[in-house]
Amino acid sequence: MMQEDNVREERSSCMCNNNDNIREEMITKIKELNFAVIELGLYLDTHPEDEKALCLHRRYAKELKELKDKYQKVYGPLSIYYPCNKWRWLEEPWPWERGNF
């Protein structure tokens, strides 16, 4: 009995850690892509004819959109513009409370 409980606990904490890792990996990638899009956007404002920058912007913006959709489906909205059936916007922690680490 005792042993069974331990196993269950271990398994659940392991799964939880694994989920946290996936979540952290995803949010880090989202932040990276978000930054790349902002930086390329500023560059393109003063260099609108640069084909290479435009191509990179297109690629990163598409990747960002897809990854954000995927993340928000599982972990809740990143902004108030994400449609949802249950109001998950109130869930804590918020970014400055070390949420979405």
Next chain:
Amino acid sequence: MPDQKAKAILNDIGTEELAHLEMVGTIVHQLTKGASIEEIEKAGLGAYYTDHGVDVYPQAASGTPFTASYIACKGDVIANLQEDLAAEQKARATYEKLIDLCRDEPDVVDPLRFLREREVVHFQRFGEALRGVQDKLAEKKFYLNDTLVNNNASILSTNDNNCNCK
């Protein structure tokens, strides 16, 4: 704004700067959250704590509250862009001083280094915008004489009359 590029860069950098304010506020919040009265006093935050607790209040390092008078707009595109360029350099210098003061706290220094780099990029983009505006203002101008303008105007008004939508 006489130039599309400058208009876009002002809009986009302005938006990014508001996000930077959020980052700086987050640093202050995380550093003061759960701090004991002794720690607050020792950090020299006694006066701040008296006025604001550990809320995030926009003020200069010396304690002067932020006011709208810090925002300059002169109604002159060259003066305004030069002001923006100077503001980026002042922000860069401020971050460098903060990095000096926080040298033993990598968790604080890393975001400050990021913010400093952004000011350098913004300075570069504002410089390009300013050059674009200066080039545009230096372009030769051509003027139509009154007869031509009047003729065009009468053609336009005739076209208007031919339009069936009343």
